[in-house]
Amino acid sequence: MRRSEFVKSDGSFNKVHRIGCYCLQSNKKYIVRLLGPPLITDIECHVLRLPTQKSLALLAMIADAAKGGLRREQAAATLWSRSPEAQARTNLRQALSVIRTIIGEEVILSSGGMLALDRNLVALDINALSYATIEPGESVSTFGGAFLDGISVNEPPFEEWLVAKRASYARAVRDILFDAGSAALNTGNAHRALLAAERILALDQFEEAGMALCLKAHAARGERSRVQIRFEEFERLLRNELGIDIGPDLVALKAKLLRTADAKATMPIAASVPTVLVLPFKPLSDMPDHQYFSEGLAEDVITQLSKFSTLTVVSRKSNSDADTHQENLAKAVETGSDYLLTGSVRWLGERLRLSVELIEVASGAVKWAERLDRQSLDLFDLQDEVSRYLVGAIPYRIENDVAENATNKPADELQAYELMILGKRLRDTISLEGNLEARALLEQAVKKDQGLARSHMYLSDSYVVQHWFGPLDASGKERALYHARRAVALDPRDVHIQDHLGFALLVMGHWDAAEAQIRNALSMAENEIESLSWCGYALLMLGKHDEAADIIEAVAKRRTTLPPTFEWILGQLLSFQGRDAEVVQTLNGASLLNSTGLAFRAGSQARLGMLEEARFTLAEFKEARLRDQRLAGTKAKANTIESALGGFRVLWRRQEDWEHIAQGLRLSGMPE
Template sequence: LADPGGICISDTVWKQLAGKSSVAFEDIGERELKNMAQPVRVFRWGEATVAAAHAMPLPLPEKPSIAVLPFDNLSGQPEETYFSDGITEDIITGLARFHSLFVIARNSSFAFRGKPIDVAEIGRRLGVSYLLEGSVRRAGERVRISAQLVEAAAGAHVWAERYDRSLGDVFAVQDEVAQVIVSTLVGRIENASLKRSAQTPTDNLTAYDCLLRGIAHFRGYAADDNQKACEMFERAVELDPQYAVAHAYLASVRVAMCGYASAPAEVLAASRALGMHAVELDAQESRCHRLLSNIYLYSRDHDAAEHHLRRSIDLNPNDADSLIQMGYLLVLRGRPDALGWMEAAIRLNPFHPTWYNANLGVAFYSLRRYAEAAQAFRRLLDPWQWSRARLAACYAQLGQETEAQEQAAKVMRLNPAFSINEYFRTSILLEREEDREHLREGLIKAGLPK
């Protein structure tokens, strides 16, 4: 199936590459393959794909722009990578709080891990002027963090520093690195903002370690990842009862373990209370507000969800996850400005995680742009009945009856008890009746049972 000089891979291989490769593969749909009983979804890479990717560099923002590449783990223990990743992410979070900077999201920065690509090309692909590189070496109770700021286009080193500290000082190092970068890029902007937040994440490094391990599991797709994440977050809260972000993640993972929007009312109520406790512990931590917003949305309280999400964005305007979630929430509320928020999120996170596509699919369907909606849903790594049903509705609205029926059949194989009424009761968060009827119409056209 591959073009001369090109490569085709199956969806199984493509899923394994998710978040590990910056190579752009094009989804060319399902194909019948020799000796395979079922069609296989195929992704293609070739000179045409590469040429297209290189032909359209992202424009530079007006504000000073930076991407923080994943810091190298020099501890000699590959399993310690979660620690160097956590340091990197906290520096990204620290930088993102400054309104005067444009900061690329973690997922897009991490797409270049271990790739033999020069800094000029990385800057070109991400559309930024500066890159921060570094390494972390952890040994016993000591940590060495090295960081260097590079001007992407010229490859010139603007600033470099090395920090030898005790593990207890790791948060001070993160703040110091963020402060120096801001001062270097934009001068002495908002000097008051350069001071450390009065809220220290935690004084308990073991709790911090548990949080990082939990987040790594929470982002995974293994069957037991949510359970392992929950155990880590519970341990972090036990070690440091004042650790706001750990409480917020614990509230969120408990809802995830029970089916998100289909979680029982008592689970949602308990998680809302825990999420509010996290906000009370640190009202200036944007992630606490963002995670609480999700729980309110799953509870069908759209007003409270929007309140906390806007607060999250006020605190951290460069958090791409908050921006994509705002776009999704506004779609659910029938607001016309929703797509603009999503476009801003993708600019900050051009190599975004695949779950962004579900939000985009919902938005495009609401806008009657069914072909784009179908394309977005097809990009999902492991579509379950929630997205399969919506994809079937897209095809039905496009008049592609065969494809709609194929997706509807897959929904029924995944859940033989599926019905449109139950789907709406447990999973659909659209606020306006006309939007709910628009989706119901597509599902009925696809042949799904009422």
């Protein structure tokens, strides 16, 4: 039986589509996810919310029941065990009424005292587990989840039932993930194997089989230091939480992987993305605490950089404090690294001075150097702050260097990663012209390497940005969503990819699904400044101004220099907050970016009484809109609010937000 199909009763097959890693029939009216936090949607991805945990619990019990259904008496006794029998039956009827009202009258069948879901209408993720596999290219880090995660109704019979069901479903999910991870290792896809292992450990942090898969995946990726670090973390976890030691099989596996890695230490690493060698930071102090700080800082940087899909990270121990610049470069050459990160830590009382250099191995040139001075009484807080700063800077410095080098190469010699970086650079202009040019490069990148997730993400983004200048047709929207989902399937741990899926859903007009996706990305973002910025902008478009402000203003406080794209976002937020003087100051020069920035600037100037300046900006806005319309192949007309701004309505969930922009243009002198 193929895993991507459901079998009909007559033995023929139904074609399916997949949502959230589960096989779902295309003719189903409702989709119910019970693994992880419960989620009910219709086929258009509209979320259907049940008001109480008991109504969700009842739906889950009915869904889990065998084909014959769930007895009413059992449901009432399980969910209302403390109530008299008559009251329990009444409560059951009320809960059933709520489910039918919110989801649909026809969704629950009742016959002869039995309750059952109409499985012709409802697709269930738990049904897929009995014959599911995770196919190549499909997401593993979102597969499965604790059954009814977050649900607790304080009824002993139900809690007992729930514990048993969670254990049963967890075993099924674990087995599927382990098979997927093992298959990925066998085919050389170590990244996918690592994602499967991480998911197993997220479901059960004490699972030794999951940790074994994790260590094998790190070893296959050439990440020797991560093998040691993850093993030690797992060892501490078992001792502290369970009071037990790691089993001998896992100890032996770790030793074998490290021996193999040491034997291959002189072999160059092949990778389609840049490789950076991180050497321990030299502590210019003999105090043990300072030495531990230096070691911990390097480990934190390695751990956080390893999360970037656009980098391969390797590490080596320093032979001595006297290692020379040439010796360090030799280590980078031995490991096949493109870049070398080195540094030193000096202490003066409670003050720290960190000096760090990013060196291009081929030329020996220093591509980035920084000196940080910090003061803190808490070494752990200081270590976190400094590592966040470094991890926030290094990937983007490498991207910029790759882009600069790529611009000097003949077009036919560009690799997929280089094409992707050049496409990203054009995408970051947030202009229609730049994104149309980016699309051509990104299509080449995808053609050269279908597995480079960020190429799919930025290709999708080229359609999203085009939508901001004039609504896409159905085909363009579908391409935006297809490539966004493809990127997530390839690398679900990349928070930038996760937040972009939210924007693709915004293009489709799926407001609730987009908001849920953005919140999912926010839960992963941590210190990813760029992703946090775009999540804030998405919430602004969704009408969540206060939440957007909290995120965007927090980002502004954490950056010493702000890129034009961030100031473009910040300027729009300030406009909605009525801070027009700051809008004029922020949306200026490079941060204007496009016609959207001009529209907000003109409105703020007009509200401040700067009418001559507002008219000048309005003229720039009209010219920019005409240029956008010509590039989009639509009728070029921008002499009224409707002709110039009407297409922007689809971008804002609340029409009063669009009206805010329109009112600013009216004040600037633009007719309806």
